[in-house]
Amino acid sequence: MERNVTLDFIRGIAILGILLLNITAFGLPKAAYLNPAWYGDITASDAWTWALLDLFAQVKFLSLFAILFGAGLQMLLPRGKRWIQSRLTLLVLLGFIHGLIFWDGDILLAYGLVGLIAWRMVRDAQNVKTMFNTGVVLYLIGIAVLLLLGGISGSQPNRSWLPDAANVQYETWWRVSGGIGEAISNRADMLSNALLALGAQYGWQLAGLMLTGAALMRSGWLKGQFSLRHYRRTGVLLISLGLLINIPAIIAQWQLGWSYRWCAFLLQAPRELGAPLQAVGYAALAWGFWPQIYGYKLVNAIACVGRMALTNYLLQTVICITLFNRFGLFMQFDRLQLLAFVPAVWAVNILFSLFWLRHFRQGPMEWLWRQLTARAAGTSLARTSR
Numbered sequence: 001m002e003r004n005v006t007l008d009f010i011r012g013i014a015i016l017g018i019l020l021l022n023i024t025a026f027g028l029p030k031a032a033y034l035n036p037a038w039y040g041d042i043t044a045s046d047a048w049t050w051a052l053l054d055l056f057a058q059v060k061f062l063s064l065f066a067i068l069f070g071a072g073l074q075m076l077l078p079r080g081k082r083w084i085q086s087r088l089t090l091l092v093l094l095g096f097i098h099g100l101i102f103w104d105g106d107i108l109l110a111y112g113l114v115g116l117i118a119w120r121m122v123r124d125a126q127n128v129k130t131m132f133n134t135g136v137v138l139y140l141i142g143i144a145v146l147l148l149l150g151g152i153s154g155s156q157p158n159r160s161w162l163p164d165a166a167n168v169q170y171e172t173w174w175r176v177s178g179g180i181g182e183a184i185s186n187r188a189d190m191l192s193n194a195l196l197a198l199g200a201q202y203g204w205q206l207a208g209l210m211l212t213g214a215a216l217m218r219s220g221w222l223k224g225q226f227s228l229r230h231y232r233r234t235g236v237l238l239i240s241l242g243l244l245i246n247i248p249a250i251i252a253q254w255q256l257g258w259s260y261r262w263c264a265f266l267l268q269a270p271r272e273l274g275a276p277l278q279a280v281g282y283a284a285l286a287w288g289f290w291p292q293i294y295g296y297k298l299v300n301a302i303a304c305v306g307r308m309a310l311t312n313y314l315l316q317t318v319i320c321i322t323l324f325n326r327f328g329l330f331m332q333f334d335r336l337q338l339l340a341f342v343p344a345v346w347a348v349n350i351l352f353s354l355f356w357l358r359h360f361r362q363g364p365m366e367w368l369w370r371q372l373t374a375r376a377a378g379t380s381l382a383r384t385s386r
Helices: 005-027 044-056 060-079 081-102 108-124 128-152 165-176 180-218 228-255 266-288 297-307 309-326 335-359 364-377
Strands: none
Touching: 005 060, 005 266, 005 297, 005 309, 005 335, 044 228, 044 335, 060 081, 060 108, 060 180, 060 266, 081 108, 081 180, 081 309, 081 364, 108 128, 108 180, 128 180, 128 266, 165 180, 165 309, 180 266, 228 266, 297 309, 297 335, 309 335, 309 364
16 A cells, blocks of 8 residues: 555654654753743743743644554554554553663553554444544543542642752752663653553543544545645634633743642643644644645655654654763753754754665664564564555
């Protein structure tokens, strides 16, 4: 089957966009990811950088990637149960290794675990409407749990939101010079917390996004089977609606000084609610304007990044942990300054993808994942070639 270049492009946008947020997690303490005032004060540049990223990127590109992951589950159904389960189990294993040994911000483990549940729901869905509605309900349950957690949480911030000087110093030490044992010990604790959050709250949202993506694929929407006018109008409408939902929450957090009582849970909900709308809106604009943009070299290059999404995601980790942990650049830059690293990492992703795909059909990690999946499933690669 011929590859869908537009989907590759959208997936490439998602992978590159995720780095806009992850760069903060690589270069600053974990608390900085959601709380721009994590050090108890805030500069104007930090506040505006946070606000703009929160408005256009935070959760949006992760949501887009999860939607595409769900679309991929729909496309994998003809491969059969053993292939899909083997593929997702290997992703769980890779995510566990990535999160424990390399970086605590891993998403692969969560995608693999939730995917092992979601693919059955995709397979057994009676029709597109049922699958889409189920996805929406699951996502809203996740937001409801988030609001519940906010309602029962205390008013005193914990160290994951507002760490004291000792915690910041310790995190800097174990990331930069504490040794592999200390790093693995701390990442194991973070991994445990992430799995608890996945089971209690985030897993609902992730499953909802996957089912929504599968429904959009099954309906033909993610195959470009609707009119250009439909995609353009849908893109503008959904992005506008997402922004309207998110803007009041951004203003409220700013006015409240990023108070833990309100901002750690309750005021996260509007962003979570608007993010899938914006994510689908971004995809819609790509489809709607594809005849105008597909000939550009940069668009083709980003599509190559999308073809090697797993490789490029892991490559971002290798580059960033080398820069910030091995070269000691952790805690040396503020939120705005960290963004200056992003175009350079993007350039590596793009150039490596272009070079690799001139010689091979798949990225190196994609090839390895496929080979191991075939072995685990006991399936001939010739029977599963596309």
